[in-house]
Amino acid sequence: MxxxxxxxxxxxxxxxxxxxxxxxxxxxxxxxxxxxxxxxxxxxxxxxxxxxxxxxxxxxxxxxxxxxxxxxxxGDQTGGRVFLFLETDDFARDHQAMLAKGVEFREAPRFEPYGTVAVFADLYGNLWDLIEPKRRG
CATH class of the missing domain: 3.10.180.10 (2,3-Dihydroxybiphenyl 1,2-Dioxygenase, domain 1)
Known part of the structure; x- marks a missing residue:
């Protein structure tokens, strides 16, 4: 306990x-x-x-x-590592909407064993992951 x-x-x-x-x-x-x-x-x-x-x-x-x-x-709270993770149920939808709003992605979307992900920067340069976790089961 x-x-x-x-x-x-x-x-x-x-x-x-x-x-x-x-x-x-x-x-x-x-x-x-x-x-x-x-x-x-x-x-x-x-x-x-x-x-x-x-x-x-x-x-x-x-x-x-x-x-x-x-x-x-x-803009550098984690020494250049991804700091925050924005989880979504529809990567393609949110990725497209964020691009249309001028969000700067640092890489193309990639497919990992844990899900679909791409790194983006906020207005100060902090790095975030936009991620759609792989569905379990």
């Missing part, structure tokens, strides 16, 4: 951005996300969360960089 509750989940992932409004605009327009919360915390800080339109999975907390150290991480 682990001693932990069985109903835990990763609910929020912080993404360091240059500007709240610029980031909101890009994720809503280009990826079809929805703005879940935008709360003024005072002193220029805000609690800004976005989610895919179906509100499935973890939400992203858009955290505007404060100071040089945080600003240096914008």
């Amino acid at each position: 682990s001693g932990f509750a069985d109903n835990r989940s990763i609910a929020t992932v912080a993404l360091v951005v240059e500007n709240y409004d610029e980031a909101i605009g890009w994720y809503v327009e280009r990826l079809g996300f929805v703005l879940s919360e935008d709360v003024d915390l005072g002193g220029g800080k805000r609690w800004v969360t976005i989610t895919p339109a179906n509100r499935q999975g973890a939400r992203l907390l858009l955290a505007e960089a404060s100071g040089e150290r945080q600003a240096s991480r914008v």
Whole structure:
């Protein structure tokens, strides 16, 4: 027995951005996300969360960089590795829609044992996978 509750989940992932409004605009327009919360915390800080339109999975907390150290991480939070994984039930549909919205894919779609995938970059250069997992069974 682990001693932990069985109903835990990763609910929020912080993404360091240059500007709240610029980031909101890009994720809503280009990826079809929805703005879940935008709360003024005072002193220029805000609690800004976005989610895919179906509100499935973890939400992203858009955290505007404060100071040089945080600003240096914008667009490179994982040292050039894919950082986030946007899962879809229809790769071709979403890939085409994202291309039409100007999303920059870094590679052609590829077929892996785990599913169909292609790497794209967000407005700051963070790398994401668009992935349609292989159906089980």
